[in-house]
Amino acid sequence: MISQVFILSSKGDHLIYKDFRGEAGSDVVSIFYEMVTALTGDQPPVVMVTPCSHKDLHFVHVRQGGLYWVATTTADSSPFTVVEFLNRLTALVKDYCGTLSEKSVQMNFALIYELLDEVVDYGYVQTTSSDVLKNFIQTEAVSSRPFSLFDLSNVGLFGAETQQNKVAPSSASARPIQSSREQGGKSEIFVDVIERMSVVIGSNGVLMKADVQGEIRVKCYMPSCSEMRIGLNEEFSIGKSQLRGYGAAVRVDECSFHQAVRLDEFDSHRILRLCPSQGEQTVMQYQLSDNLPSAPPFRLFPTIERDNGGRLLMYMKLRCDLPPKTLSQELSSPDQSAELKPQSRAVVWEIPRFPGGTQLSALFKLDVPGLSSASMLEVGPVGLSFELPKITATGLQVRFLRLSPVQPGPSQRWVRYVTHSDSYTIRV
């Protein structure tokens, strides 16, 4: 049961406030902001309780898009439910407004009030399905996307279809779901295979831990779509015992599906059938621990020593073990940059592009006052954060994507693969 919902900017501005049950006044917003800013960094902010002087208020909040999304509730309510609700709310707002930021929330506050009104009644969640909601939501989103020259780059010379035209721009799916109405039915569907790797590599180069959390996400901007069939690799297997097909096995440990997915063809042909609703939804989630089919994408060969002048020398050789692209011209990336962040005591090395099968090296010289041999212990670990487009760590692929009935007019189907680093740590 949710008593109030409010959205605050990181500076504490009130963006949205909605009281569902009229049990506490609106002054709780400032109480919350005082409490959350008084916390030191290491205290868990998920649940906070006001001091007993006040009526015992329980705040549960999530942070997304630089905003605080807060719900007040009672002590016996389920944290899983409230956190999931707030996450779902942010997803809905993102679906409807295109992006999630202070600006987009500010511009679309009427829409968000309307959403909240339909989603929650008297503190009880009624529905969060965008299929149901689209019948009720009347306000149109105000897009906050600034005009950009990049949007024009897709227009080919004399209308010729360029290579770029065949690749969906990454911003293509960051748009409000309803804009299809105005845009005259430009119906698109995106199927994203997103994997998050968390890897720990020991100082001796041994892979200590490798986890992959993956999901297939469908973003649908299609006004009418009755059924969609997604075909996965035939060799896809779940658990340890099964082995299918003759190709390299694509294996995951555990796998779960959205409840709208029909699995009658899954066992025989690895086909998921579903009727996608408008907006974004996660169709399938899977995990794989420890036995990755391929080597980890990046290896680091560090050498750390002291020179005579009491400086710390860090020589980093970073190798990307991904298959090389056929056409990779740029072997050295001119746009690299490195910066020392004294606040977090870290050196940040940014590499904009890193083609597969290549190697980069860098030498960092640091002046450290009072450097001793023992301080060498303090160096490390190295954390990598990266995004690998067109690659999945598990090897999961979408064989085909069919819509039925066949869509009239131009419809575009996109399948995108991306692997993120959730946490990629290399000890030195």
Place this chain on the structure above:
Amino acid sequence: MIKARLTLFRLSAATMPYLGSEDTVRELRRALCNPNVQSDQLRYRNAILKVIRAMSQGVDVSGLFSEMVKACATVDIVQKKLVYVFLCSYATLNPELSLLVINTLRKDCQDPNPMVRSLALRNMTNLRLPSLVEYVEQPLTAGLKDRAASVRRVAVLGWAKLHNLQTNSEIDAAVVNELYSLLRDPDPVVMVNCLRALEEILKEEGGVAINKPITHHLLNRLKECDIWGQCEVLRTLQRYRPQSEDELFDILSLLDASLVSPHPPVMAATLSLFLSLCPGVPAVSQAALERVRGPLLATCGSVSREMRFTALCHIQLLLRSLPGLMGAHYKRFFCGYAEPAYIKQRKMQVLVELVNDDNVAMLLDELRGYCTDVNTDTAQAAISALVSSCVILCGLGAGHIGRSYSDRCLEILIGLLGLKQEHITSAVVQTMRDLVWVCPQCSDTVCLAVEGCEETLQDGQGRQALLWLLGVYGERVSSAPYTLEVFIDGVRCEASLGVKMELLTASMRLFLCRPAEMQDMLGRLLHYCIEEETDICVRDQALLYYRLLHCGIEETRKVLQGRRSDPSLGVLIGRPAEPISQWACSFNTLEPLRQGAMETESASRGSPEHVTFDPKRNNDPSDTLNCGHDEEALHSGSDSAIVRTDSTADVLGSSLTVPLSLSVSPALSPEEFELLWLQPQVLHTEQGPEKMKADKDCVCVEEHVRCPEILHCSPQSLQAAMQLVNIQTLAFTPPHALPLRVYLYTHTQRARVAVTPHSTLILGELLYTGEGNQKVGQVDGGVVVVEGREDEQMKEGEQATADGLSGRDTGRTDREQDGVKVTLKQHPRDENALKGFLSILTTVLHTLSSESD
């Protein structure tokens, strides 16, 4: 003309936030009343939008109520919705004007468009005005029978809102019946809303009736609901008690799919239901916990860090009952590079619990990596996690593996000292102090390590820990006198009270084992503290030591030697698995997430014994008197069996007037217990007056209970018996070992007259030494008699010396023949509750020993 107006408009919009709220309201009113605006739908809507924007920014726009009421009568649904947002926020301030809206709303309830009908109905009930109830009832009744499901959904919840507006009014039985029949509505949301509404309306009768037909109906329709509905249904069903075992297992197998649901809320709600359905069948609950492991671990890796944290907190609950549940999956709890500190710390807490022979090497390596975290709190948490795992390894210590890895652990800690980082050194020294107390076998290594780290230590806590170590293990640290000399030379500039007192004690102790080196500087220190020190506590302590030295070296040794830890403590680390019922009620509530915050608050450390005095008591004579009186009463109670029963009856009588109840929740982990048990009272003194007040509230009492047969009953039966009266046993020595030790705790709850329930925490130790009792009694009694007594003695004046103490003790040991020594600590102090607790404990012990006869 148009252009001019446009610029004007833009100007006013741009400057609006900077105007006072009155100007804003005036501006808005002008726009709303402008007939030109009203005739143009788009401009009218924009003006209303501005009002709502001002409202959500916190500007008081209630003055525009009548204008907004007018704007309500429109065909534009977007405008209607906006106006309703406004009206619902301000209706309670304008009850009279709100009457005007009702007509429009009632008209909308007849609208052919179901969206308009549901909108009107929802906002009619959201106005929260008791005066409007009579107008609302009729449309609500009609709403229950509406064709459109969306209207029925709203109408059902509308009745709950109406009921809460006037809780004292009689509920119309017809409405309740109608709501019950709507449980069979084809729309699943209507069904779930009916459950919610009935729960609220029938709150006084204990909520909606959950009988067999309703339960089975709800279970069968569970699949139709979305996850929110499923959670609600599962939660309501927790009240159901199956009539037969067959039915129970039918329900459980129906629910199996939702137990492994990919949606964390459904999974958690189902597990909660499982635990409440079969409290008597531990095998089933255990199987459910194992089944839920996969989804819970997946939630731990969720994208949302808030969800990760929630899952981690609940995993900690599960581990209390099934410590081995996650053993094989320890890698899932390795900290991510960019995770926030609060998740890292939780993960470390979990990791420590998962230490076993197979993963220990990997785990230690991982924890070592966290010790140099940039965040100092995370680094300190990692260091104490390292020590906790070291303690566990010492516990496993009999085997070769445990031994070699606890050495590895120490090696890591010593390596950290080499970093010469202030916060790391401080944390390491503090944890080392705790470590040698629990695992005395590590002391040799620790003694070697602490040499030379005084240069890096800056904070009071760290230096206090170092001084304690030097005092206790001084004879093995070759440079100890020189280190102390540095401290003694700098005592004039020393700001921390705790450090000064610890310095006095450490110097005295070191003097006892290395008199030649220490004599001169101890003299200087005592001279300074007695002659020049302004703080009364330090001066008093110095005086006490000075007079103690006059009584001879043997007496001094007796007083100062203090409690040494004994290696048998190591066995106590193996914690018994808690029964699931201990935490089942707090599963899937906010409780487990809150506990973390409280733990960090109470995480202050102190020396692991009580050699220093509590200076606050000295300033408060009445308190001291009370304490002394209380203690005498307790002792007289234990004099003989007859007197004891009398006093017990007396205590029971008094506790009847103020009912005392014990409870084991919130649960206390062994680490917390250890911390509280070992915490001497003086250590907060430097933290300001508020803390002092809080500290005055703890009390330590010792008592002897006569029950010779206690040795013959097994620890399990002891634990079971204690649990019957809500006392939790945390640790005990193996059966038939001597001395027998049991550690336990409980919370007391006493409803004081017209005051909120007052609760205290009692920690206790039972010690049964068997035949060798008399000897032990003498040695032990020297220092740890009763905190209160020592203070009293301090206050009484300087003539009370060690011989007075020992005289009293020898008198008492005669009566201690085959008794169990009970040492109790209470926070905050509450004599009556303590007496009540003691009588309960005595009864349990007597029952046990008479049973085993």
